[in-house]
Amino acid sequence: MENKVPYVCMKNIKKIFGKVIANKNVNLTVEGGEVHALLGENGAGKSTLMNMLSGVYSPDFGEVLIHGKQVSFSSPKDAIESRIGMIYQHFKLVENMSAEENIMLGQKHKIFLSSSKVKKRVNEICSKYSLELDLDKKVYDMSVGEKQTLEILKVLYRGADILILDEPTTVFTPQEARKLFQIMNKMKENGCAVIFITHKMEEVMEISDRITVLRKGETVKTLNKIDTNPEELAELMVGHSVDLSIKRGEPKDNKVVLEVKGLTVLNEDNLEALSNINFNLKNGEILGVAGIANSGQRELCEAIAGIYPIKSGEIILEDENIAGKNPRDIIKKGISMSFVPEDRLGMGLVGSMDMVDNLLLKSYHNQDGFFIDKTPAVVKAKEITKKLKIQTPDVFYPIKNLSGGNIQKILLGRELDSNPHVLIMAYPVRGLDINTCYTIYDLMNEQKEKGVGVLFIGEDLDVLIQLCDRIMVMYNGKITGTVDAKNITKEKLGLLMVGKKSESEGKSVV
């Protein structure tokens, strides 16, 4: 190893944004032919560091050596020329162009393109890295996995031998993730350096060779995978030992609090976004909902909350059909729905308003008369700030200036405060750090203890399996199975998520 020149060497990197130190004393060395995981919580500085490597930002201090040569990138183009390719979590593809056109986009070439030449080179790359992709397929017809393959192909075509993958598996089923790992191994065999950003421990343990842990903008340690274990990594990430297990209490009683029968809704194009959904939710139970993105989770939440128009079916809350009632009545009857969208704002919260006004959103109409009395909300805001450790200058500060985690805590704090009978939480931990995630799982368990029926729409299958009592899997607006979380594997869930009904579990609706 000694004689080899590392592909990437970053020394004493420092980057400051305004008053926030995003990176300091960061040291990272990545060799060719290794998968190097960059592990850290949200906000640990992983993305900033990689953005410096890919030319989006430039470091305030420190040096970057690529293949032994010192570089100073002033734009992503410089980085591409140094054979660095970044694959972003949110794909940068042009939807209505074909794969080939996306690959050619922004490339230097003569006036006329020789499609056959391009195809030949692409095919060479494909066979070298065992990638499979139909070059003439339009991006809008592609699955998430295909889009990612295209992104990878794009950077390889540009000659990258240092690949950065930014949380690539977030929206994947376990099967798709497996496929990606195979591709990554292939890259490794071909001598590429692969940098893999993640916060999922299981993946790190599966695929990486070495691991660099970042905490609060600094590199904590670089370890060989074989010398470490998830517990140690978690401790390094968080800074103190953490219990990675999620407790699961026994469901309280068996009374059904919410029953959905034959629910069907249509989207704007008059297609069925949900078709014939049947399930029930009991008091003191956490029912998980798994599924790949846009399988009807959002429509389900919104239909129950009265926001989405219902074509047919019943939603029975404690012996009363609430289908077709207006959102306000449904809130009053004790259904609390919080949906954390990808941008985290936009639904359920008003960014330019302060915490007090946001807390009022669901309760102001319970006040009598024409005027709003904000005093109780101010008191409540202070309570929630304290209880959930929300970091804000004061409760009259516009929430859009707070960090994502704090914004989310405000949303959850408000929903939990309304003492619901049914709590619907969609993606409540999206983008949160480990500690906050666990706080939220605890809060959900607390609600369960109280006998609240919790419907939890989640992304992370490991969490769903550990936290929920039952898991319902959605695919394409249908339920492909409802399973007991205690006896299910990720792989089986993965199959249900892509629409393959399993013979036995498929109908085991309790």
Added chain:
Amino acid sequence: MFRIIRKNAISNRDSIIIRATAIILALLVSAVFLAALQLNPALVYQGMLKGAFGSVYSFKETIIRAIPLLITALGISVAFKMQFWNIGGEGQILMGAFLSSFFAFNFPSMPKVPLLTIMMVAGLIGGAIWAFIPAFFKSKWGTNETIVTLMMNYVALKWITYLQNGPWRDKASMGFPQMPLFKENAILPNVLGINIGWIIAILLVIAMYIFMNKTKKGYEIAVLGESEKTANYAGVNIKKTIIIAMLLSGGLCGLAGTIQASAVSYTLSVQVSGGVGYTAIIVAWLGALSAPVILVVSILFAALIEGGSYIQTAFGTPESTALILQSMVLFFVLGSEFFIRYKIVKKSTHSGKEVV
């Protein structure tokens, strides 16, 4: 290389400094222009100040000009807060003036107090109806309110033109297309030498401030303006809220029309609105849609217009000179919004958006 970066929050002090700088820059640039016209910029600016606030008379004129601007801007701000782009202030003013004039012309012998009360209510209703139409279309079929409110302006304008040339034309006007003057009891009284509109306007500023900040409806309008999804999610009745806000918005514009017809032109004509419906959009925007700020901005704006017309007579400049001064101030003030929201930094030491 420079980069543009979004600012997080800005202190009040900084935003005042930025805006004041903008006005000073506008005056400096205009000074070059005035010098090119062989005028002494200092004297011209002095003249503008004198024209706007220099005497009791000019001060009163400025206030009289500010009243309709203020009330209309208050009305428009309600709609804008909801992100409903009501640019139909002009038409709503005309229709308010029309409906109140209907009573002024047809009940000339009614005693002053009831007649004026009826006229004001009629003004509110006239403007409200004109705003209701686009609001209804928007809530029912999702039509584009910008287009519809704008078109409604022309309909209103042509309607008044028709009345002026046809059925409501003054028989004694010897063929001139104009309507008769209101009788004495249809004219708003003066308080301290200025028509009572200024008291109405101040009361409205207070009322609108309370409405927007302390009431459920005001809160709903603000939430709806920020995000329709969030409003829906909180159970706000979106259609109803759009309609209520627009009735209020148009009603206020209509009331401004009543005041203009009754206290300023003493009759109905196509000149009653005089572009106030458009100018008020700028006033509402510069006033950040907040009632107290709109009060200040509308007085300053009226002063700019009054001062502008004074220098026309005092220095013999053409009308366009005054217009250029006005637009220069607008250009710089609106342009300064950019610096309130963004900052420009050098690329080498740039500080990008927060990634924490």
